[in-house]
Amino acid sequence: MMESCDVVIAGAGLVGATLALALGDAGLSVTLIEPRAPAVYDDRWDRRIYAVSPGSAALLAQVGAWQGMAAERVARVETMRIFGDAPGASLAFSAYDAGLGELAFIAESGRMQAALWQCLARAPHVRILCPAQCVALRLHEACAEMEFDSGTILRAQLVVGADGAQSWVREQAGIRVAEYDYGQCGVVANFSCALPHRDTAHQWFRADGVLALLPLPGNRVSMVWSTAEAHARELLALDAAALASRVGDAGNGVVGALQVITPPASFPLKMQRVAQFVAPRLALVGDAAHNVHPLAGQGVNLGFRDARELAAVLRRRGAQHDCGDLALLRRYERARREDVLSMQLATDGLQKLFASRAVWLSQARNLGMRIIQSRHRLKNLLVKHAVA
């Protein structure tokens, strides 16, 4: 059987689902393919918590999903405090100083995903195939074809790979990817805390990695501890009380005594750079196009910015271009390269700078923090980039 649409998106993660809604709003017929059935969520706190930039929240609002997020499950970050590994080396960013409502929102991945699925269910131009898996991708001059195990062939002007860091679409298209394994894991867990966090996100660059405590609604915080694999295994093996006490001590007790509310989990950390974001009749978005260290909390935000840009390019296309036209897709790639590359360089550079035990580097990085702290314009510039 042969079916057709304008754009087929592989992967209904946060980025693919958002892009599908944005393209559907632009009047394109979209088919969204996802192998995993949507998860069912209860009241428990999701272990995957993301710092969502105001720009990303605005995109989610534009496609109708942010409104579906219960206010009592979303926290605002008004202040961010970052500590180096020498006494007095610290940085503070404030939404008030930068003239912003907030620096970021902290939200559960699962709830954002559920809000997106609700919007997808009523999006007139988006068809969802889930659970569904493609077995072949063919890129022709005039169209792209996806073949399913049922034998059905889906023909589209453009295929978008939004299928994550191990992208099958990227592999089928033969796009090269350079991978750097940090030899670290991101250990995540949620805690209740004895003291109020005052809408402040804390981050410590420590000898054993980068520890972040992000505010959750109420007296709760979410941890991301990017640390060597052996230390990650050690943290995962601790019982709840020992983990709470270890994290509380590492965070200098800023939010008082902790209690585990979501058990820890860990994720391997890698940087991936792809040789190209586009090919004739193909575009990559989200983790399929780039993977960054989570120390800046920007991975999914980069993906949302991909979705925003690709939707804008396709919406603005003239009558002479169909959606898979390479000249059009290159506009998307050009618009995204710099943002992605600068985030990869910044996160990779910071990770390596703070991972080094060399004394001169320790002095340089902590001095760097003090200099940035004293330069208000520079700080505001950094904030403006992070909230986009």
Ligand SMILES: Cc1cc2nc3c(=O)[nH]c(=O)nc-3n(C[C@H](O)[C@H](O)[C@H](O)COP(=O)(O)OP(=O)(O)OC[C@H]3O[C@@H](n4cnc5c(N)ncnc54)[C@H](O)[C@@H]3O)c2cc1C
């Ligand atoms: C510890 C940690 C903390 C993080 N914290 C933050 C943060 O605070 N802020 C932030 O911005 N980012 C953060 N990130 C990054 C963030 O997790 C990712 O950037 C984000 O999940 C990528 O979303 P995505 O939709 O591109 O890919 P994914 O979430 O990987 O979604 C891909 C989708 O494609 C589907 N799929 C897989 N294979 C196929 C196939 N063959 N065909 C079709 N579909 C397929 C999958 O089932 C999935 O639904 C963090 C990452 C880590 C590891």
